[in-house]
Amino acid sequence: MKEITFKIDGKVIKAKEGQTILEAAKENGVYIPWLCYFEGVKPAGSCRVCTVKVNGMAQAACTTPVSEGAEVDNSSPELEDMRKALIEMLFVEGNHFCPACEKSGNCELQALGYRYQMMVPRFPYLWQMREIDATVPKIYLERNRCVQCFRCVNGITTPDGKKIFGMIHRGERDVVTIDPELAAKMTDEEALKAMNLCPVGAIIKKEVGFKIPVGKRKYDTQPIGSDVQK
Amino acid sequence: MANNMATVVRDVVGTYKKDATKLLDVVRDVQKQLGCLTDETIGQIAKEMNVSRVDVDGVVTFYHFFSKKPVGKNTVYLNNSITAQMNGRAEVAKAFEEAAGCAFGQITADGSIGLFPTSCIGMNDQEPAAIINDVVFTKLTPARAKEIISGLRSGKSAQDMVTAYGDGQNQHPLVKAMVHNNIHKAGAVVLAPFETGAGLKAALGKTPEGVIQDIKDSNLRGRGGAGFPTGLKWDFCRKSQAAKHYVVCNADEGEPGTFKDRVILTEKPQLVFEGMAVAGYAVGAEEGILYLRAEYMYLKNYLESVLEDLRKKNVLGKNAGGQSGFNFDIRIQMGAGAYVCGEESALIESAEGKRGEPRNRPPYPVTKGYMDYPTTVNNVETYCAVARIMKEGAAWFKAIGTEKSAGTRLLSISGDCKKPGIYEVEFGTTMQKILEMCEGTGAKAIQVGGPSGSLINSSDFNRILGHEDLATGGSFIVFGPNRDILEVVHNFMEFFVEESCGFCTPCRAGNTLLLHKLNKIFAGNGTASDLKEMEAWSKIIKTMSRCGLGQTSPNPVLGSLNKFRELYEAKINKGAEYLTGFNLAAAVEASCKAANRKPNLHHKD
Numbered sequence: 001m002k003e004i005t006f007k008i009d010g011k012v013i014k015a016k017e018g019q020t021i022l023e024a025a026k027e028n029g030v031y032i033p034w035l036c037y038f039e040g041v042k043p044a045g046s047c048r049v050c051t052v053k054v055n056g057m058a059q060a061a062c063t064t065p066v067s068e069g070a071e072v073d074n075s076s077p078e079l080e081d082m083r084k085a086l087i088e089m090l091f092v093e094g095n096h097f098c099p100a101c102e103k104s105g106n107c108e109l110q111a112l113g114y115r116y117q118m119m120v121p122r123f124p125y126l127w128q129m130r131e132i133d134a135t136v137p138k139i140y141l142e143r144n145r146c147v148q149c150f151r152c153v154n155g156i157t158t159p160d161g162k163k164i165f166g167m168i169h170r171g172e173r174d175v176v177t178i179d180p181e182l183a184a185k186m187t188d189e190e191a192l193k194a195m196n197l198c199p200v201g202a203i204i205k206k207e208v209g210f211k212i213p214v215g216k217r218k219y220d221t222q223p224i225g226s227d228v229q230k
Numbered sequence: 231m232a233n234n235m236a237t238v239v240r241d242v243v244g245t246y247k248k249d250a251t252k253l254l255d256v257v258r259d260v261q262k263q264l265g266c267l268t269d270e271t272i273g274q275i276a277k278e279m280n281v282s283r284v285d286v287d288g289v290v291t292f293y294h295f296f297s298k299k300p301v302g303k304n305t306v307y308l309n310n311s312i313t314a315q316m317n318g319r320a321e322v323a324k325a326f327e328e329a330a331g332c333a334f335g336q337i338t339a340d341g342s343i344g345l346f347p348t349s350c351i352g353m354n355d356q357e358p359a360a361i362i363n364d365v366v367f368t369k370l371t372p373a374r375a376k377e378i379i380s381g382l383r384s385g386k387s388a389q390d391m392v393t394a395y396g397d398g399q400n401q402h403p404l405v406k407a408m409v410h411n412n413i414h415k416a417g418a419v420v421l422a423p424f425e426t427g428a429g430l431k432a433a434l435g436k437t438p439e440g441v442i443q444d445i446k447d448s449n450l451r452g453r454g455g456a457g458f459p460t461g462l463k464w465d466f467c468r469k470s471q472a473a474k475h476y477v478v479c480n481a482d483e484g485e486p487g488t489f490k491d492r493v494i495l496t497e498k499p500q501l502v503f504e505g506m507a508v509a510g511y512a513v514g515a516e517e518g519i520l521y522l523r524a525e526y527m528y529l530k531n532y533l534e535s536v537l538e539d540l541r542k543k544n545v546l547g548k549n550a551g552g553q554s555g556f557n558f559d560i561r562i563q564m565g566a567g568a569y570v571c572g573e574e575s576a577l578i579e580s581a582e583g584k585r586g587e588p589r590n591r592p593p594y595p596v597t598k599g600y601m602d603y604p605t606t607v608n609n610v611e612t613y614c615a616v617a618r619i620m621k622e623g624a625a626w627f628k629a630i631g632t633e634k635s636a637g638t639r640l641l642s643i644s645g646d647c648k649k650p651g652i653y654e655v656e657f658g659t660t661m662q663k664i665l666e667m668c669e670g671t672g673a674k675a676i677q678v679g680g681p682s683g684s685l686i687n688s689s690d691f692n693r694i695l696g697h698e699d700l701a702t703g704g705s706f707i708v709f710g711p712n713r714d715i716l717e718v719v720h721n722f723m724e725f726f727v728e729e730s731c732g733f734c735t736p737c738r739a740g741n742t743l744l745l746h747k748l749n750k751i752f753a754g755n756g757t758a759s760d761l762k763e764m765e766a767w768s769k770i771i772k773t774m775s776r777c778g779l780g781q782t783s784p785n786p787v788l789g790s791l792n793k794f795r796e797l798y799e800a801k802i803n804k805g806a807e808y809l810t811g812f813n814l815a816a817a818v819e820a821s822c823k824a825a826n827r828k829p830n831l832h833h834k835d
Binding site: 043044045046047048049051058060063064065082085086089090092093122123124126147148158162163164165166167168169170171172173174177178179180181182 | 282585
């Protein structure tokens, strides 16, 4: 496969043709923050947190393929502030009460909030009414926490390829939903997979909780991205 | 009822052969028969089509003209574009509500009438206008609204109440619409007479590469608004190796204020279809799709008859244009009410029977488009220009307009002018000249290119129409000296909030936040810091959004802050650092009302 060479913030990156900027950056020890991306799941490009400037053009690193000789900006203050703004938007658009959430400490949105040193969002809270769906046996869907990342939509399907999760409505009312019949057939394993796929606490497996105590969770000891950054 | 539902669903799904790409058609037909799509019906459709119910639910809730709740036996969709407002929409809406006995967003107790607002329906030159059971009503008055409701109540059909037809093909037996073309200026490219078949014949005399070269030489740029060179697009498409290629015509003109495609499709559909056939020959496609917005459903049967006629004339079909081995035909795909589907990749998603969410690019449609085959998506007007270029030659076309913008542009002019309607003008024409043509005397502002375009004031009236200066997808709205520009901005932002697909964060949340900010200022709680924040937030939305909708949606805010800042200055609290916009007394009152208790907080009035 053809090798592509390009630069992120001046650092030379070697990548394979067809790889995305985000994948190439990860392999080269460069952290580009992301939220909707999940390794092995078709990237949605919906959160836009991984936006970089490729030769001056804003592009989502998770969906943009590498190109020979490109100059990628991943750290200019203006870009970083815009990423922070997106994280803040997600906080004000949903209803996120971290202390009461099972995902606290393992939550990628929360971790990004810390990494970007978000003290208080610059935007007013929207206090949207969002319904919780607890009708299926293995999981409940806590829409107040959903960040519309599409990981569950693209990553969880039935053996014959049908979607279990999907989006309904549009615009500000856009929310995730489930096919109750297909979701009823989910195994414990699949339910756990869905919960682990969710970057926030929108998909929670029923009957178990706080197995790992708060304080000993993934992002309690080190900031998100530490495992990538070299 | 349940059995009936199951039968209806089975029949409709059977008609479309359980084809998942026809989901929009299935949903439309089922709704037509059952009135709405309940969860039960959605489940049944999913079962019959063997798809997940989230696929069906996602589609039903995405499109404006689909509904999970009953929309009434007769459904009034009253346009809420800014020109409708400027022409007395409020009074008409009130008359509808009084006559029907229900508010907008509701249906009457007996289920006979439903009243709903809708985004621009492409009738800006004859507002206020509404679509009732797929029939268009223009120039509505309160008296007329009452008459329509009482007519519907007495059992008349919407079509029965269309008493006089418009001009030209609006009178065609398959159209019979009260819509007027209002063509005030016909140009040489689109609206001039054309001998059907002449463009295709000329094209078939060349190689496909030769046709693409001609289009490149003509300097034709896409008429949808973005202005991408058409020849280059076709070149990319042709060079993409695949078993099949597709030609798509984007007839989803949803930019508020645009209605030129409606007039072209009424008067010049042959030219459009011929241009598509030329494209088919050039890129190597056998299938063309006209994606027609749901608002223009009233033209569908007529357009089908035009296609049939073209097949008879051998412009379409097997060995099209008499060229052995060149097969090309066109089908019509109806939309279902979503502005974002004007974005080419969202349009393709929608044509495949899915939610109209734009795709990530690359890959572009020219490499992976409809059903993942290379696809060229072009505007209605672009195809007209293509057919004309084939007939008259690239040099002829290039000589019209300016160096960077060749040819003519159809303007849909509306708002505060004496002669709203269609004007085919050459690129390079000044704003002043256009204002004179439409008699927009004393205009203080023009919205060029619709809400996503540019707001200009009188200091810009010497600027020209063209990609090098003021580009437009065709919308041109004039605002007279007494118009409140901030009301215009507010209407546009409400439009974007309504029409955002919701896929990406900045567009979904950002536009709502911008609208909140506008409301804060309008409520008298704005400060200078709010204006600065609006500018900063607009920049974030524009930079970080995934598609053209979010990349342009803050334009009304930015444009008005730039050109009419004094209007904001007059509304904000001078000297105040920051105001929360929070009113304790009102909040207490609201909470007491919700909890059904008396306030125990003593506050001064």
